[in-house]
Amino acid sequence: MxxxxxxxxxxxxxxxxxxxxxxxxxxxxxxxxxxxxxxxxxxxxxxNAGARALASSRSNIVALMVPLRTDMYVPVMMEIAIAVATSARTYGYDVLLLTGEEGPDAVRRVTGSGLADAMILMDVELDDERLPLLRGTDQPSVLIGLPAATEGLTCVDLDFGATGALCAEHLAELGHRDIAVIGEAPAVYERHTGFAERTLDGLRSRSRELGVRVLHRPCEGGFDAMTVTLARIFDERPGTTGFVVQNESAVEPLLALLRQQGRAVPEDVSVIAVCPDQVATQASVRLTSVAIPAQEMGRRAVELLIAKLEGRGSDEVALISPELTVRASTGPAPAPAAS
Amino acid sequence: MxxxxxxxxxxxxxxxxxxxxxxxxxxxxxxxxxxxxxxxxxxxxxxNAGARALASSRSNIVALMVPLRTDMYVPVMMEIAIAVATSARTYGYDVLLLTGEEGPDAVRRVTGSGLADAMILMDVELDDERLPLLRGTDQPSVLIGLPAATEGLTCVDLDFGATGALCAEHLAELGHRDIAVIGEAPAVYERHTGFAERTLDGLRSRSRELGVRVLHRPCEGGFDAMTVTLARIFDERPGTTGFVVQNESAVEPLLALLRQQGRAVPEDVSVIAVCPDQVATQASVRLTSVAIPAQEMGRRAVELLIAKLEGRGSDEVALISPELTVRASTGPAPAPAAS
DNA sequence: AAACCTTGTCGAAGCGCTTCGACAACATAT
DNA sequence: ATATGTTGTCGAAGCGCTTCGACAAGGTTT
Known part of the structure; x- marks a missing residue:
């Protein structure tokens, strides 16, 4: 050497x-x-990195804590992770990959050992057990996702409330009066990851204002779960003409089932997905969607983190405005059935 | 502190x-x-991590280089990455996340600075430009994927040759005589990532032995590309009754199209996918598949790496045996059309 | 009782870098 | 000509740890 x-x-x-x-x-x-x-x-x-870190007490490493689970939004997570790694490099930082597995201990270990100068946490729960630790340390951190209380924290997230509202508006404008939300798996709600609920809240309140009725059903991904969920929805609200799908792995099953049942998209039924653009454009119907801006989230998180590391920047919640792209899966509501 | x-x-x-x-x-x-x-x-x-690294010249960090691209097999990559991070922790190592972006420079930087003690490379191309560097350094490394020449290197990969053969055998046993392979996107072949070709080779040679005819067509993911590809296949080989799909994002489109054309799966047409189990079980038909054992690949890679770090272990190519799980998408070949 | 291990502890050196204060050398202001 | 900056460089002190050799204290073997 x-x-x-x-x-x-x-x-x-x-x-x-x-x-x-x-x-x-x-x-x-x-x-x-x-x-x-x-x-x-x-x-x-x-x-030599070690010598440098020792002498300067800065490692030029940021830790990124990704969820251990691979049951949802994996591509999104990956894209965020890659965006984080890539942008961090442009600021001269490397990225240490931590899994959620260790939980709060990882936070302690990393802060305590000076392994990383700062950290980014993904998949933050409403009442995340790592938060007190973050508040209690002077190590800069940024959350991707929004916990219940954000005082003293810096967060980046898609504005899911606005996302929900946007979906409601689009369907309302097209004349839909009965819409169903295919939500995330029940486990996601139990985990209190916030974003699912915030979407729903935004959608519900905007729907109320616009006179649209909303039915919400959580749904595991996959074909079988979707079959059951869809049947229940049409049982309870036969007049449902609009769908908002928040669960990526429910998208294809839903489209396939609608086809099977002879309901044409978008002539009979409109579908909006909340998903990465790639999913929306590769589906069997090109989906009208609100994009999940994974790259931007990762990039923004790094920017905020660097700002904190450099003494600039303060605690703030950066909500990214959702954008709805109209594709081939939404259209005017059909005239009410003659029945 | x-x-x-x-x-x-x-x-x-x-x-x-x-x-x-x-x-x-x-x-x-x-x-x-x-x-x-x-x-x-x-x-x-x-x-203190820095002091420790300086004094002992070991950082207790392994670098993981993931592909920058997010155009294929993202969930697999993510699962591998998480498996790597998790297993590394059980050996007391942390994981540094590098993106392919920096290419060979990242290898130089990390080896040179002693930031990491060893590295794992994913998505290795047949003639990867990082390989000479790895051979020229005494820093231990493990590749996930198989380059053209493996001397002096340690590699982990699914045995894609055997995977192809396994698919051929299964379809042959069921009496299929004309099968089509829906391959990866052309870009994947141009990139020379090896695995696609190895699968094909294995499948072709076993098919030849078993008297099965094979048609291979690369295919971008998505519905539109699949439509074109499928039409061409049935044009050229109307008697095709078996499909092997290697491109995750071609699976649903294929199934949807077959349904549309009134070809029942598995009665008229059998489909085998090479994909993670999660995809196979969540598809609109429960797919007979050869699993991509992402977790095991990550785990094995770490094990081999640790062995090298501890002076045990040598250069070897660890091919993981494929396993075919029969589900609902394959069945006996239909009797030849009466025509 | 001498000779020899074994076990447990300590002191000191040093890993490769950053950073502080000191200080020449030269330019500018008085 | 003296005082006052500026600029560019150096030496030395450490950052917090690991590791080596030294060495007491006690146990075993003759």
């Missing part, structure tokens, strides 16, 4: 000078800088 | 003793050990 001292010797300067060339924290003359940089090149020098 | 010196003082021993208690590298008397452990507890001591 080439050390800084060797570079210094090679360039004929002191170690501290090399260090200052690297960090830019003091001015260096052109000549010296060039000689040093050349030596670094020639020797193939890479600063 | 509590330091080791403070713990030592609190426990009334020297710093080195505390260190030995922590590492277990020398024997310590019961009494001392207990006093030290108690002090650690009381003071809430966490060893």
């Amino acid at each position: 080439v050390t800084l001292a060797e570079v210094a010797q090679h360039a004929g300067v002191s170690a501290s000078t090399v260090s200052y060339v690297l960090s830019g924290k003091r001015s260096i003359s052109m000549g010296t800088r060039q000689r040093v940089e050349q030596s670094i090149q020639q020797l193939g020098y890479h600063p | 509590v330091t080791l010196a403070e713990v030592a003082q609190h426990a009334g021993v020297s710093a080195s003793t505390v260190s030995y208690v922590l590492s277990g590298k020398r024997s310590i008397s019961m009494g001392t050990r207990q006093r030290v452990e108690q002090s650690i507890q009381q003071l809430g001591y966490h060893p």
Whole structure:
């Protein structure tokens, strides 16, 4: 391993000078800088991360805590994770991947050991047990997702309330008066992950204002669960003409079932999905959807985190405005059945 | 921050003793050990990662390089990543998340800086540009995926050759004589990621032995691409009764199209997918499939890596045997049409 | 009782870097 | 000409840990 001292010797300067060339924290003359940089090149020098961390008490690493579960929104999580890793690199940070498994202990371990300078938590629950720890430390952190109480925390999330409202508006405008929400799996609600409820709240209150009736049914993904759920919905509200699907893995089953039942999309029934664009465009019907902006969420989270690390930036809740893209799965409500 | 010196003082021993208690590298008397452990507890001591890395030249971090792309097999990648992170923790290692973006530079950076002790590479191409670097360093590494030349490398992968053969056998046993392979997107082949070709090779050679004709068509995911592909297949081989699908996002479109065309699965047409079990069980037909054992791949990769880190273990290619699970999408070939 | 292990502990050196204060060397203001 | 900055460089002190050799204290073997 080439050390800084060797570079210094090679360039004929002191170690501290090399260090200052690297960090830019003091001015260096052109000549010296060039000689040093050349030596670094020639020797193939890479600063030792451990030594650096020890001396500066900064590791240049941010921790990213991803949920252990792989039962929902996996592509979204992955996309966020990759966006986080990619943007963090542009700020000179690396990303440490933690799984939810260790829970609060991981937070303690990472803060305690100085392994990471800051952390990003995904899949935050309404009353997450990691939050007190975050509040009690001075290590900067950003949450992706919105807990119940946000004082003293920085959060990034899609504005799911507005997302719900947007869906309601779009369907209402098209004349739908009876809509059904295919929600996440019951487990998601029990886990209190917030976003599902916030979507629903937004959708319900806007629907009320617009005179639209809403039926909400949680639904496991998959074909079988969807069959049961759909049957129940049409039992209770035969006049349902609009669907909002929040569960990615319910999308295809729903479309297939509607086809089977001879209900045409969008002529007889309209469907809006809340999902990544990729899912919306690859489905068997090109879906009108509200995108989950995974990349942007990851990017924003990193930006906020860096701001905190640099002393700028404060606690704030950054809600990303939802955008609805009209595709081929929504259309005017059919005239009420003659029956 | 509590330091080791403070713990030592609190426990009334020297710093080195505390260190030995922590590492277990020398024997310590019961009494001392207990006093030290108690002090650690009381003071809430966490060893400083940087100092540790500097002094021991081991960071206890393994790097995981994931593909930047999110166009294929994302859930598989995520599951592998999580399995890697989880198993690494059981060995006391943390995981640094690198994206493919930086390419070979990331390898250089990480090896050079001692940021990580070892690395795992995913999505390895046949002639991957990172391989020479890995061969040229003494940092242990494990590949998930199989490059063209494996000398001096340790690899983990599903035995895709055997996977293809298994599919051929299953369909042949059921009496199918004309089968079609719905392959990955053309881009995957151009990228030379190997696994797609290996599956095909295995399938073709076994088919030949069994007297089964094979038609192979790459296919982008999605409904539209599948429509075109399927039409071409039935044009060229109207008697096709078996399908092997390797592209996750082609599964649902294929099933939907077959339904539309009045071809019943499995009565008229059999379908085997190469995909994670979750996809197979959640599809609109419960799919006979060869599972992609993401978890096991991640776990095995870590095991091999740890073995190398501990001086045990050598270069080897660990191919995981495929397992075919029969579900509801395959059945006996129909009697040849009377025409 | 001498000689030899074994076990448990300590002190000190050093890992490779950052950063502070000091200080030449030179430019600018008085 | 002296006082006052500026700029560029250096030396040294540490950051918190691991690890090596040294060495008491006690146990075993002759």
